[in-house]
Amino acid sequence: xxxxxxxxxxxxxxxxxxxxxxxxxxxxxxxxxxxxxxxxxxxxxxxxxxxxxxxxxxxxxxxxxxxxxxxxxxxxxxxxxxxxxxxxxxxxxxxxxxxxxxxxxxxxxxxxxxxxxxxxxxxxxxxxxxxxxxxxxxxxxxxxxxxxxxxxxxxxxxxxxxxxxxxxxxxxxxxxxxxxxxxxxxxxxxxxxxxxxxxxxxxxxxxxxxxxxxxxxxxxxxxxxxxxxxxxxxxxxxxxxxxxxxxxxxxxxxxxxxxxxxxxxxxxxxxxxxxxxxxxxxxxxxxxxxxxxxxxxxxxxxxxxxxxxxxxxxxxxxxxxxxxxxxxxxxxxxxxxxxxxxxxxxxxxxxxxxxxxxxxxxxxxxxxxxxxxxxxxxxxxxxxxxxxxxxxxxxxxxxxxxxxxxxxxxxxxxxxxxxxxxxxxxxxxxxxxxxxxxxxxxxxxxxxxxxxxxxxxxxxxxxxxxxxxxxxxxx
Amino acid sequence: xxxxxxxxxxxxxxxxxxxxxxxxxxxxxxxxxxxxxxxxxxxxxxxxxxxxxxxxxxxxxxxxxxxxxxxxxxxxxxxxxxxxxxxxxxxxxxxxxxxxxxxxxxxxxxxxxxxxxxxxxxxxxxxxxxxxxxxxxxxxxxxxxxxxxxxxxxxxxxxxxxxxxxxxxxxxxxxxxxxxxxxxxxxxxxxxxxxxxxxxxxxxxxxxxxxxxxxxxxxxxxxxxxxxxxxxxxxxxxxxxxxxxxxxxxxxxxxxxxxxxxxxxxxxxxxxxxxxxxxxxxxxxxxxxxxxxxxxxxxxxxxxxxxxxxxxxxxxxxxxxxxxxxxxxxxxxxxxxxxxxxxxxxxxxxxxxxxxxxxxxxxxxxxxxxxxxxxxxxxxxxxxxxxxxxxxxxxxxxxxxxxxxxxxxxxxxxxxxxxxxxxxxxxxxxxxxxxxxxxxxxxxxxxxxxxxxxxxxxxxxxxxxxxxxxxxxxx
Numbered sequence: 001x002x003x004x005x006x007x008x009x010x011x012x013x014x015x016x017x018x019x020x021x022x023x024x025x026x027x028x029x030x031x032x033x034x035x036x037x038x039x040x041x042x043x044x045x046x047x048x049x050x051x052x053x054x055x056x057x058x059x060x061x062x063x064x065x066x067x068x069x070x071x072x073x074x075x076x077x078x079x080x081x082x083x084x085x086x087x088x089x090x091x092x093x094x095x096x097x098x099x100x101x102x103x104x105x106x107x108x109x110x111x112x113x114x115x116x117x118x119x120x121x122x123x124x125x126x127x128x129x130x131x132x133x134x135x136x137x138x139x140x141x142x143x144x145x146x147x148x149x150x151x152x153x154x155x156x157x158x159x160x161x162x163x164x165x166x167x168x169x170x171x172x173x174x175x176x177x178x179x180x181x182x183x184x185x186x187x188x189x190x191x192x193x194x195x196x197x198x199x200x201x202x203x204x205x206x207x208x209x210x211x212x213x214x215x216x217x218x219x220x221x222x223x224x225x226x227x228x229x230x231x232x233x234x235x236x237x238x239x240x241x242x243x244x245x246x247x248x249x250x251x252x253x254x255x256x257x258x259x260x261x262x263x264x265x266x267x268x269x270x271x272x273x274x275x276x277x278x279x280x281x282x283x284x285x286x287x288x289x290x291x292x293x294x295x296x297x298x299x300x301x302x303x304x305x306x307x308x309x310x311x312x313x314x315x316x317x318x319x320x321x322x323x324x325x326x327x328x329x330x331x332x333x334x335x336x337x338x339x340x341x342x343x344x345x346x347x348x349x350x351x352x353x354x355x356x357x358x359x360x361x362x363x364x365x366x367x368x369x370x371x372x373x374x375x376x377x378x379x380x381x382x383x384x385x386x387x388x389x390x391x392x393x394x395x396x397x398x399x400x401x402x403x404x405x406x407x408x409x410x411x412x413x414x415x416x417x418x419x420x421x422x423x424x425x426x427x428x429x430x431x432x433x434x435x436x437x438x439x440x441x442x443x444x445x446x447x448x449x450x451x452x453x454x455x456x457x458x459x460x461x462x463x464x465x466x467x468x469x470x471x472x473x474x475x
Numbered sequence: 476x477x478x479x480x481x482x483x484x485x486x487x488x489x490x491x492x493x494x495x496x497x498x499x500x501x502x503x504x505x506x507x508x509x510x511x512x513x514x515x516x517x518x519x520x521x522x523x524x525x526x527x528x529x530x531x532x533x534x535x536x537x538x539x540x541x542x543x544x545x546x547x548x549x550x551x552x553x554x555x556x557x558x559x560x561x562x563x564x565x566x567x568x569x570x571x572x573x574x575x576x577x578x579x580x581x582x583x584x585x586x587x588x589x590x591x592x593x594x595x596x597x598x599x600x601x602x603x604x605x606x607x608x609x610x611x612x613x614x615x616x617x618x619x620x621x622x623x624x625x626x627x628x629x630x631x632x633x634x635x636x637x638x639x640x641x642x643x644x645x646x647x648x649x650x651x652x653x654x655x656x657x658x659x660x661x662x663x664x665x666x667x668x669x670x671x672x673x674x675x676x677x678x679x680x681x682x683x684x685x686x687x688x689x690x691x692x693x694x695x696x697x698x699x700x701x702x703x704x705x706x707x708x709x710x711x712x713x714x715x716x717x718x719x720x721x722x723x724x725x726x727x728x729x730x731x732x733x734x735x736x737x738x739x740x741x742x743x744x745x746x747x748x749x750x751x752x753x754x755x756x757x758x759x760x761x762x763x764x765x766x767x768x769x770x771x772x773x774x775x776x777x778x779x780x781x782x783x784x785x786x787x788x789x790x791x792x793x794x795x796x797x798x799x800x801x802x803x804x805x806x807x808x809x810x811x812x813x814x815x816x817x818x819x820x821x822x823x824x825x826x827x828x829x830x831x832x833x834x835x836x837x838x839x840x841x842x843x844x845x846x847x848x849x850x851x852x853x854x855x856x857x858x859x860x861x862x863x864x865x866x867x868x869x870x871x872x873x874x875x876x877x878x879x880x881x882x883x884x885x886x887x888x889x890x891x892x893x894x895x896x897x898x899x900x901x902x903x904x905x906x907x908x909x910x911x912x913x914x915x916x917x918x919x920x921x922x923x924x925x926x927x928x929x930x931x932x933x934x935x936x937x938x939x940x941x942x943x944x945x946x947x948x949x950x
Contacts, residue, residue: 017948018947018948018949019947019948019949019950020948020949020950021948022948022950075868076869077871078868078869078877078881078885079871079877079878079880079881079884079885080871080875080877080880082820082824082825082880082884083810083820083821083823083824083825083880084820084821085820085821087820107869110865110868110869111865113865114865114866117865118887290807290811290884293811293814293815294810294811294814294820294884295820296818296820297811297814297815297816297817297818297819297820297822298815298818299815319885322884323880323881323883323884323885324866324881324884324885324886324887326866326887329807329887332765332804333811335558335769336765336768336769336772336808336812337811337812337815339768339769339772340768340772340773340774340812340815340816341772341815342772343771343772343773344772345557345558345559345560345562345769345770345771345772346558346559346560346940347772348558349557349558349944349949350557350558350950351944351949351950388913388916388920390585390586390588390589390592390916391589391799391801393550393553393585393916393919393920394551394553394582394585394919394920394922394923394924395920395923396552396554396555396923396927397927398927398931399927399931399934399935399942399945400555400934400939400941400942400945400950401945401950402553402554402555402950403554403950404949404950405554405555405557405558405798405950406553406554406798406799408798409554409557409765409769409797409798409799410553410554410794410798410799411799412593412799412801412804412887412888412889413887413889414887414888414889438863441863441865441868444868444869445863445868445869445870447869448869448870448871449869452871452872452873452874456873456874459874459875460874464875465821466875467874467875469824469826470874470875470876472493472494473492473493473494473495473496473497474493474494474495474824474826474879475494475495475497475825475826475875475876475877475878475879475880
């Protein structure tokens with residue numbers, strides 16, 4: 001049978017079954033934007049022919065990573081808010097007040113390139129201005145599951161004293177909700193299904209009860225999920241307690257949010273009992289290891305969530321306050337931080353990390369029928385990594401195999417050479433084929449120069465830890 | 476004045492002073508194997524001329540990283556011992572019994588390449604067979620501060636029931652000590668001073684009191700340091716308690732080891748009080764964040780050591796059970812794991828991480844007069860990183876600067892493009908110039924194939940967690 005792309009002779013990790021589904025001398029046949037067949041090289045090469053054959057000898061062939069929670073726009077202010085207290089108020093906001101939609105779009109494009117270069121093929125992008133940011137995914141050819149970040153709070157909320165209730169402006173909420181609805185109505189399923197949309201309430205503390213309930217109704221109407229920060233910090237718990245007299249999880253349960261429609265991001269402040277309650281409700285969880293480690297110095301209850309029967313996965317969050325967006329890095333962090341949390345090296349292994357960045361992430365985002373593993377009929381999102389890089393050397397296959405541990409604990413990201421998304425080669429030999437990478441970097445740099453200039457006074461006024469470090473020659 | 480290499484127009488991080496010593500439009504002049512001058516591009520370019528000028532526009536120029544504690548030979552069994560209990564007995568030993576000296580040499584070379592590709596220029600290599608491994612450094616042109624791993628225990632000690640006292644064989648000790656002495660007598664200061672040697676007792680539990688005292692005497696004789704694992708695990712504490720009736724630190728103090736000659740590696744099991752005692756004695760400490768995180772699920776007391784007035788730095792340890800050797804990765808881990816340990820995001824910042832991988836590491840190894848910062852008269856170990864990679868984009872310089880946080884928290888390693896060691900360009904455009912990189916990888920792969928075959932029975936007999944995972948399709 002004739003197919004479009006044949007990948008042969010590789011170590012194929014399908015991520016099917018309970019483990020990693022390794023086929024040692026494996027092949028993948030791709031027809032159009034779908035996987036036609038997966039199996040041994042011998043079987044596949046006997047049955048399928050293609051013009052485009054990729055010899056994957058000494059390569060790892062696997063489903064692309066799914067970054068379930070990322071704010072790509074924010075990468076335009078990468079690296080301005082870490083090693084500090086009050087990172088949002090004093091780190092992010094003095095900058096973000098001065099970022100234009102065009103700036104966000106330019107930052108987002110570099111962030112997507114960064115992700116693709118480390119093997120991400122699906123981006124769970126959750127950010128403002130998404131009807132604009134989504135154009136980047138259309139152009140570069142990556143898969144995205146987008147949500148507009150909907151809230152009712154003004155940009156200058158950072159100027160409020162800590163502890164004071166956020167003001168809600170219904171006009172802000174209406175505008176943002178309109179963009180989320182536009183995503184659902186006009187973008188969901190475009191580009192041959194490569195772009196899909198879900199709903200993105202910013203958090204239970206970020207909008208009025210009315211708007212929160214309206215979004216819950218919309219989730220039913222569109223039969224979709226709610227991607228939402230939940231118990232993401234003591235700030236949130238404080239706001240909810242002041243407003244409703246209870247903690248976030250209790251509030252969300254009372255309001256009917258604890259069910260399979262909810263993707264609960266972070267759960268930083270959730271107690272064990274609350275975590276268990278969310279997990280048992282059928283809601284899913286996303287853990288952002290690097291980000292919450294840097295911002296809060298906390299390991300969130302992902303393991304407890306899984307032990308309670310829940311489905312959880314990984315996300316890289318945002319560049320100012322994780323600084324990078326690299327799922328290989330997130331896998332390593334997730335594993336080690338949980339080992340340290342439990343003081344037990346066996347408690348979170350490489351396999352769990354890898355599943356959490358592929359098939360489990362597909363489940364959390366509600367797209368496991370399309371991506372997350374290599375199976376005939378699924379979308380053709382496939383990456384190839386070079387096993388002859390020092391980080392993978394040597395390859396040992398019997399009686400134990402070291403490829404998965406070295407992928408999770410040793411690889412850096414640049415081992416990813418080829419990225420096929422929706423059946424199209426988006427990156428080959430580490431070169432992005434679909435857009436001008438160099439120009440994207442230059443555009444983002446120019447945008448950032450403007451932001452830094454406009455934000456100058458606010459940054460100086462914020463008197464943040466970062467500013468002190470700058471003055472002391474530490475940066 | 477005529478010099479050999481002129482690096483101009485870069486962001487020069489000198490690591491001089493208390494912070495990072497940034498010169499925004501800086502230049503470095505190199506003559507022979509020494510730094511001739513460092514300053515603004517304007518000043519340096521007016522005063523110095525060179526045939527070889529490297530335009531470092533949009534590059535970060537800095538001292539090469541110092542990996543203070545690495546066992547390069549062990550990388551020949553990278554990735555065979557993680558996510559498990561009894562990692563040394565059941566993970567490492569079934570393999571390592573079958574590794575030949577030639578295998579170690581081949582593994583070591585790939586490990587050194589891996590380090591150089593992530594910016595390491597000085598390797599604090601601490602391993603067996605060092606008179607052989609050191610040949611790799613001579614060939615590839617990296618700086619090394621080597622020590623032979625001296626112990627008196629046989630290779631099959633892993634077969635002993637856990638808790639039983641190790642047998643000591645003086646013939647083993649004599650042979651290993653002879654190699655360490657050979658390093659001191661024949662290799663210390665060779666290659667124009669690029670290779671230097673120190674002493675490497677494996678640990679207080681790994682040899683007889685007589686040999687330990689002999690090595691202490693040799694440290695005085697050669698006026699050098701003792702690179703030694705100290706309180707590296709409950710196994711060590713147990714052995715020392717059974718043998719001498721006290722804990723490791725008490726034992727070492729009693730035996731006169733707590734002073735500025737001691738480089739105490741790990742201190743995994745040291746209490747706060749013990750940590751403080753070691754720090755105040757003038758001894759130094761090395762923290763291996765990734766390795767001890769993976770192997771033990773522990774964050775060792777590096778911060779407590781520094782707070783007690785001690786000097787501490789970072790090392791990447793060994794590839795089976797850290798899986799990689801990348802100082803950028805170690806910096807990120809060290810910072811985040813300590814933030815999590817203290818539940819405080821400000822407690823370990825990017826500047827401390829960077830200092831711990833450069834100038835502080837030079838102090839710990841006793842070579843701060845030669846390397847660790849860019850200062851006229853020091854050895855010319857300089858790396859250049861590309862700031863136009865997505866991980867560094869955008870570069871913001873005023874009123875706060877984001878380069879150092881993005882180096883520590885965002886860079887992956889492949890941003891390092893050029894590595895100059897001892898005034899010679901060892902890597903250019905990411906290509907190693909001094910040896911055949913591809914052949915080194917192939918040689919290591921072939922060696923590993925042989926080991927896996929020879930070790931087969933022992934691995935099957937060990938019935939390790941890894942073997943179970945393999946059988947269950949998790950690897």
